[in-house]
Amino acid sequence: MSALILTLKQLPLGRLDLSPLMPALVSGDISELAAxxxxxxxxxxxxxxxFSVSGSDASQIVLQGDLSRVDGIGAAMQSGSLxxxxxxxxxxxxxxxxxxxxxxxxxxxxxxxxxxxGTIRIKGNAGDYLGGILPGAMQGxxxxxxxxxGDVGERCGDRMRRxxxxxxxxxxxxxxxxxxxxxxAAFGGAGKHAGYGMRRGTLMIRGEIHLDATFADxxxxxxxxxxxxxxxxxxxxxxxxxxxxxxxxxxxFMGDRGADGKGEILLFK
Amino acid sequence: MLTLLKGGKIVDPTRKLSSxxxxxxxxxxxxxxxxxxxxxxxxxxxxxxxxxxxxAIDMHTHIGGGKVNIARNMLPEDHRFDPVHRAGxxxxxxxxxxxSTLTTGYRYAAMGYTAGFEPAMLPVNAxxxxxxxxxxPIIDKGAYVMLGSDDFLLRLMREGASQxxxxxxxxxxxxxxQALGLKVVNPGxxxxxxxxxxxxxxxxxxxxxxxxxxxxxYTLARALHELKVPHPLHIHxxxxxxxxxxxxxxxxITGAEGFPIHLTHIQFHSYGTEGDRKFSSExxxxxxxxxxxxxxxxxxxxxxxxxxxxxxxxxMTQHRNAGFGSPKKSVIMDIECDAGCGVVPFKYKDxxxxxxxxxxxxxxxxLRVEDPWRIFLTTDHPNGAxxxxxxxxxxxxxxxxxxxxxxxxxxxxxxxxxxxDSIDREYTLDEIAIMTRSAPAKILGLKDxxxxxxxxxxxxxxxxxxxDPEKMFxxxxxxxxxxxxxxxxGDIVAVTWGDVHVVKPQFDRSIEKPLGEYFDRHLTQKxxxxxxxxxxxxxxxxxxxxRVHACERDGRTV
Numbered sequence: 048m049s050a051l052i053l054t055l056k057q058l059p060l061g062r063l064d065l066s067p068l069m070p071a072l073v074s075g076d077i078s079e080l081a082a083x084x085x086x087x088x089x090x091x092x093x094x095x096x097x098f099s100v101s102g103s104d105a106s107q108i109v110l111q112g113d114l115s116r117v118d119g120i121g122a123a124m125q126s127g128s129l130x131x132x133x134x135x136x137x138x139x140x141x142x143x144x145x146x147x148x149x150x151x152x153x154x155x156x157x158x159x160x161x162x163x164x165g166t167i168r169i170k171g172n173a174g175d176y177l178g179g180i181l182p183g184a185m186q187g188x189x190x191x192x193x194x195x196x197g198d199v200g201e202r203c204g205d206r207m208r209r210x211x212x213x214x215x216x217x218x219x220x221x222x223x224x225x226x227x228x229x230x231x232a233a234f235g236g237a238g239k240h241a242g243y244g245m246r247r248g249t250l251m252i253r254g255e256i257h258l259d260a261t262f263a264d265x266x267x268x269x270x271x272x273x274x275x276x277x278x279x280x281x282x283x284x285x286x287x288x289x290x291x292x293x294x295x296x297x298x299x300f301m302g303d304r305g306a307d308g309k310g311e312i313l314l315f316k
Numbered sequence: 317m318l319t320l321l322k323g324g325k326i327v328d329p330t331r332k333l334s335s336x337x338x339x340x341x342x343x344x345x346x347x348x349x350x351x352x353x354x355x356x357x358x359x360x361x362x363x364x365x366x367x368x369x370x371x372a373i374d375m376h377t378h379i380g381g382g383k384v385n386i387a388r389n390m391l392p393e394d395h396r397f398d399p400v401h402r403a404g405x406x407x408x409x410x411x412x413x414x415x416s417t418l419t420t421g422y423r424y425a426a427m428g429y430t431a432g433f434e435p436a437m438l439p440v441n442a443x444x445x446x447x448x449x450x451x452x453p454i455i456d457k458g459a460y461v462m463l464g465s466d467d468f469l470l471r472l473m474r475e476g477a478s479q480x481x482x483x484x485x486x487x488x489x490x491x492x493x494q495a496l497g498l499k500v501v502n503p504g505x506x507x508x509x510x511x512x513x514x515x516x517x518x519x520x521x522x523x524x525x526x527x528x529x530x531x532x533x534y535t536l537a538r539a540l541h542e543l544k545v546p547h548p549l550h551i552h553x554x555x556x557x558x559x560x561x562x563x564x565x566x567x568x569i570t571g572a573e574g575f576p577i578h579l580t581h582i583q584f585h586s587y588g589t590e591g592d593r594k595f596s597s598e599x600x601x602x603x604x605x606x607x608x609x610x611x612x613x614x615x616x617x618x619x620x621x622x623x624x625x626x627x628x629x630x631x632m633t634q635h636r637n638a639g640f641g642s643p644k645k646s647v648i649m650d651i652e653c654d655a656g657c658g659v660v661p662f663k664y665k666d667x668x669x670x671x672x673x674x675x676x677x678x679x680x681x682x683l684r685v686e687d688p689w690r691i692f693l694t695t696d697h698p699n700g701a702x703x704x705x706x707x708x709x710x711x712x713x714x715x716x717x718x719x720x721x722x723x724x725x726x727x728x729x730x731x732x733x734x735x736x737d738s739i740d741r742e743y744t745l746d747e748i749a750i751m752t753r754s755a756p757a758k759i760l761g762l763k764d765x766x767x768x769x770x771x772x773x774x775x776x777x778x779x780x781x782x783x784d785p786e787k788m789f790x791x792x793x794x795x796x797x798x799x800x801x802x803x804x805x806g807d808i809v810a811v812t813w814g815d816v817h818v819v820k821p822q823f824d825r826s827i828e829k830p831l832g833e834y835f836d837r838h839l840t841q842k843x844x845x846x847x848x849x850x851x852x853x854x855x856x857x858x859x860x861x862x863r864v865h866a867c868e869r870d871g872r873t874v
Binding site for chain 2: 086089091181182183184185
């Protein structure tokens with residue numbers, strides 16, 4: 048069987064919500080895919096009118112075309128792989144339950160929000176609320192891994208509960224805001240107010256950072272756990288593997304003391 | 317315009333018609349006897365063999381007012397899995413437990429409901445409630461205004477004011493808030509909560525006003541009787557959800573001393589303290605009390621398993637239950653000394669002993685109350701379950717095998733505590749029509765609703781008969797509201813705007829003098845702004861009308 052390839056033919060004005068795709072593939076027949084109604088702006092259009100469909104293996108999906116106005120790609124995906132050859136819109140991999148999503152380009156806001164399991168790999172940059180929370184929910188990302196080679200927007204890992212977000216570039220303002228647990232590592236520095244309102248969890252930052260006054264300086268430490276972590280990232284390549292093998296100390300800050308104060312920011316070299 | 321529905325089987329308990337084949341004529345929104353001599357029939361719809369009933373009436377459903385809006389705001393995670401996109405004639409909204417106003421109207425209409433009554437409108441919040449209900453399409457609306465924990469009434473009672481004075485205040489409140497009835501919620505308890513009381517029994521005196529819940533119930537029930545308001549006092553009794561509260565409920569029945577009362581969501585008030593877990597069903601005793609007291613009616617407030625949100629004026633109870641909230645969030649607030657408000661999301665689980673027994677208690681009450689004219693089909697939307705679960709509930713009542721199957725899947729300890737499996741009763745189609753149409757119209761005093769006789773509003777539902785009542789009641793073939801076909805096989809085909817039903821009891825206007833002084837001194841608005849005029853109601857109903865029902869009532873039954 049060959050990979051299921053969906054190529055965007057044309058996109059009318061407005062944003063397309065592709066989130067019904069994955070649940071439809073799990074419950075329905077692939078032959079009925081072309082009839083799947085998709086919401087775009089105020090109208091519902093069958094998938095077949097927007098995408099040309101080829102292949103039949105729903106465990107390997109390839110999306111082609113300019114998907115920068117397509118939201119909810121890979122939402123609620125449970126297994127298999129999804130490759131996107133370009134930029135995508137918002138809500139990539141919302142509520143991901145398993146499998147791998149690869150994006151060659153940039154992703155919009157809210158990628159990986161409320162994800163539970165699985166992996167999202169992004170070659171380009173990501174928008175705000177990466178691995179964050181859906182509006183009004185109690186918890187953000189609760190498991191799995193997000194790996195971004197480029198930069199990330201604001202509020203990365205907002206109310207994150209578990210899992211890891213690895214960022215090759217810079218993470219924006221309010222990284223790890225209101226975080227409950229989990230790990231965020233950025234290799235290109237962080238913006239303002241990192242860890243704002245974080246209760247527990249770990250932010251690991253290499254490079255420039257502005258720390259808020261609500262974080263307490265706990266001094267430099269050599270922590271065995273960081274060495275284990277760095278070593279586990281070697282297989283991800285540069286820059287994630289760069290810190291491995293050096294037993295250099297990390298500078299530890301505890302906070303946010305305006306919240307529970309059990310979170311930590313580790314600055315590493 | 318004259319429309320003929322030809323050859324349906326008419327089920328109209330008000331006129332004692334049980335699946336009688338016949339024709340139904342509708343002219344300009346009303347049901348008529350037949351064409352005038354020489355009149356042409358403009359439209360003829362062949363419904364041979366179909367079941368025809370009046371539009372269903374939900375006499376207790378939280379569809380407007382501040383607490384519903386809080387519930388809507390509070391549960392984005394619930395709306396997220398039931399998005400309502402703009403489609404055809406229908407505008408977008410949100411769904412599941414606390415749907416948006418628009419979705420509420422569409423979904424009720426598609427299910428064959430043509431009227432819904434908001435049971436807990438706070439006087440001070442009445443304008444907001446009417447605005448929300450005015451934004452609910454298709455169905456008719458109305459509301460019961462809430463008294464019983466408000467400062468002014470409790471002051472009157474403490475001072476020993478005469479019944480006439482209290483009647484004036486009740487009449488003023490109903491008329492100026494444009495209500496159809498009066499509700500009392502946890503009499504005195506919502507107020508005493510603010511004096512740090514966490515439970516208030518029927519005969520305990522309020523710690524500040526020294527008035528008991530029993531006195532409040534009696535005074536208000538009597539006031540409505542003397543004002544001749546058709547709907548008796550709508551009582552959300554004390555001790556909601558507390559094990560052993562069946563005794564409070566029985567005492568509330570006697571406390572009304574023969575004045576007609578309506579006990580609402582009685583399922584939540586029928587618990588005993590038997591068994592290892594000190595929680596048991598006393599449905600049999602409650603049902604017996606209803607059977608023996610013809611002045612008492614009740615709606616059930618059945619729970620259904622799944623996610624919902626409880627919203628109530630009973631801040632005392634909701635404060636107690638806030639810890640059980642799922643997802644864990646809640647709002648408990650006071651509303652300008654008028655009453656309270658508590659919103660707690662809740663997930664009823666079939667494997668949970670308490671929830672499973674609650675489910676069985678509700679069904680036991682349905683099946684043990686013999687007179688369908690005095691028991692009403694509600695889930696206390698959204699407190700027990702969203703109203704969209706009514707077809708499922710109807711099947712549970714009409715199909716014993718289906719019910720026992722469901723019983724075998726719930727928590728086995730709860731199933732063992734229940735006598736549900738020993739009840740053979742199955743509701744007939746006529747009885748369902750009584751409890752969802754004829755009886756609500758009768759108890760609310762809506763003379764032109766709930767039946768298909770000439771002179772009634774042309775709210776007509778045509779069902780395709782099906783061995784599965786759930787399927788039959790989910791998507792009727794045709795729904796007519798005021799003579800316009802609004803839904804067809806579950807799809808909305810026209811969006812109209814329903815009327816607002818009110819009563820205008822007679823009272824002595826001199827009550828406005830002390831009230832005006834009270835408003836100036838204690839409240840955030842002037843008395844003049846508090847009152848809602850008829851024109852204002854007409855303005856905010858999107859073209860729906862204002863229907864005033866006569867205040868007349870038969871004598872005391874006991």
